[in-house]
Amino acid sequence: LRVxxxxYQNRYLVDPGRPHIKVRPHERPSxxxxxxxxxxxxxxxxxxxEGQVEITADGCMECGTCRVLCxxxxxxxxxxxxxxFGVLFKFG
Ligand code: SF4
Known part of the structure; x- marks a missing residue:
C-alpha cells in the first residue's frame, strides 16, 4: 500500500462550528x-x-507541524x- x-483509511469526525485550529487575521501572509x-x-x-492563508481543519492529523512552525x-x-472529535487513526 502507498502512504x-x-x-485514506483514517477517519475524521468534524466538530461543527468549532475548528480546533484558527489562523489569526492578517493582511499579507508572512x-x-x-x-x-x-x-x-x-x-x-x-x-x-484575497491572498490570505486559510485553514480547513477537517482532516488535520494533529501532527503538530504548523503548531511548531508558528x-x-x-x-x-x-x-x-x-x-x-478529530482524527481517528487506523494503523496497519
Ligand atoms: Fe494538522 Fe499537522 Fe496540518 Fe497542522 S500541519 S493542520 S497539525 S495536519
Missing amino acids: EDKL ANLLALTHVCPAKCYELND ETSGEIEWNYPRGG
Whole structure:
C-alpha cells in the first residue's frame, strides 16, 4: 500500500462550528504562514482569493507541524479537538 492509501483509511469526525485550529487575521501572509500551505501533510492550509492563508481543519492529523512552525509568532491558534472529535487513526 502507498502512504496515501494508508492515510485514506483514517477517519475524521468534524466538530461543527468549532475548528480546533484558527489562523489569526492578517493582511499579507508572512513567510511562516505561506510555508504552512506547503508543509501540512493533510493540505489543510490554502491561499484564498484575497491572498490570505486559510485553514480547513477537517482532516488535520494533529501532527503538530504548523503548531511548531508558528509557536513563537502566534499566527495561529492551536488546540486539540474536543474529546471524541478529530482524527481517528487506523494503523496497519
Ligand atoms: Fe496540518 Fe499537522 Fe497542522 Fe494538522 S497539525 S493542520 S495536519 S500541519
